[in-house]
Amino acid sequence: MRRQRMHRKQQSLELSTTERAPQANSPSEAHHPDATSGPVRWNRSFIMHRVFELARFVITGTFAAVLNVLIVMFLTERVGLHYLVSVGVCFVTVTFVSFWMNRSWTFRKRDPGAGGDLARYLCTTFVQMGLSVIALSICVEVLHIPYPIAMLLLSAAFVPVTYLLHRRWSFRLRWFGQHQ
Secondary structure, eight states, X not given: OHHHHHHHHHHHHEEEEEEEEOOOSSHHHHTSTTOOOEEEEOOHHHHHHHHHHHHHHHHHHHHHHHHHHXXXXXXXXXXXXXXXXXXXXXXXXXXXXXXXXXXXXXXXXOSSOHHHHHXXXXXXXXXXXXXXXXXXXXXXXXXXXXXXXXXXXXXXXHHHXXXXXXXXXXXXXXXXXXXX
C-alpha cells in the first residue's frame, strides 16, 4: 500500500515521460546528478540537489565576495591604490579561486574540459566585472555608499544571474538533468 502511494506520488511529480536525458558521455558524468537517463522528475531528490547546489553556490560566492573585499581594502587602504584599480587587480585573482570552487564543489563537475569551462567562466566574470565597476563607481561617487558595503551589495545582487549563467553556459549544465 505504501509503495503504491509513493509510486503514484512519484508519477504525479513527473514532468513528462517524453523528456529523456541523454546517456552519460564519461564515467565521471555517470555519477553526476545531472547525467541521468530516464524521465525528468520533480522528486524530492531532484529538488534537494538543486537547493544544496544553490547553497554551495551562495557559500562559494560569499567566500569570494569577502575575500574580494578584504583584498580590495588592503590594496586601497594599505598599498594606496584607487579602489577601482584594486577591484580590477582583485577580480583577476579571486576569479580563479571562484572558478575552482564552483567547478569542483558547487557544480561537482569532474569531467575533462576544464579549459573550455574556464574560458567561458572568464568571459562571464569579466562582463560582470565591467558592470560591477560601473555600478560600484555610481554607488560610491553618486550615492556615497562606502566601497566595501557597495561591493557586498553588488555581489549579492549578481547572485541569481551569475548562478544561472555559470550553471548553464560556463559549465554547460542544464537545469533538467542533462549535460550538453
